[in-house]
Amino acid sequence: MNPMLTTGLEARRGHTALSVNLNKVALLRNARSVGIPSVMRAATIALEAGAHGITVHPRPDARHIRQHDVHDLAELIERWPQAEFNIEGNPFHNLMDFVRTVKPHQCTFVPDDVSQVTSDHGWVFPADAERLAPLIAEAKSLGVRVSVFVDPLPEAMRIVREIGADRVELYTESYARAHATQEESRVLAGFVATAEAALREGLGVNAGHDLNRSNLADFLSAVPGVLEVSIGHALVADALELGLAETVREYLRCIHRASGNPGSSNANTND
DSSP: OOOSSOHHHHHHHOEEEEEEEOOHHHHHTTSSSSSSSSSHHHHHHHHHHTOOOOOOOTTTSSSOOOOOHHHHHHHHTTTTTEEEEEEETTTTTTTTHOOOOOOOOOEEEEETTTTOOSOOOOOOOOTTTHHHHHHHHHHHTTTOOEEEEEOGGGGHHHHHHTTSSHHHHEEEEHHHHHHTTTTTHHHHHHHHHHHHHHTTOOOOOESSSSOOOTHHHHHHSSTTEEEEEEOOHHHHHHHHOOHHHHHHHHHHHHHHHHHTTTTOOOOOOOO
16 A cells, blocks of 8 residues: 555554655756756656655746646656655645646645745644635545645644645644754654644644754654655755765655664555
8 A cells, every 4th residue: 555645544653655845956957947957857766766755836936846847747656656746835826726737646735925935834723724625625526635734733633624634744844943952852742742633633644844864763753643754955955965866765764763663775665
């Protein structure tokens, strides 16, 4: 079974899936008009190295991932039946156009503004609930799983379930900043409580933002039921040193260290 396509209720430690975010590859490519580095080639290398999926976040200004990238990657993923395609974005901007045409395995609703350099907060509940609900319903009617980007607030998980989302993606920047400091235990406790609340509501749990080789295993060791991590900036930066394929394998090792299987370098299990 592809671990990216499970419900979240049967998650077991060590089966967290790695989705590689290719935005920064596209950002570098867009600096010139010669088409390198290739987003498609990067996706292929990541999948061949054992990544479970590909994530993109096409913003309205197309400053990194562009419309043709989304469609090209959708075609590529069709040749990788064990992999997942996740498209992130603001459903009130351009995300829903891609959901309707591409019908990815998963879409992640992110409340980013067009002027933001990167995502920096989750949705606000209950304030955003009413306007999100119909778009969640539409995406699900197309057969697309819906995850919503959230801050570590356990009390919001009931509302997320009520508006129909399948999963939450925990916004982990605060954890990354606190990692290896005196604040780590306090901050991490909020993520643990939020994940536990999500699981009680029947929601799957994803995580992402500023996770890296140094902090990923600690996060997964502490936070229960994480089905998927989406990692881009740190992974692409590490690839400059290690190469993309070896970097993907190293992140898979981090995932397995969290499960107590440090010797494994490939998370592509089929159970």
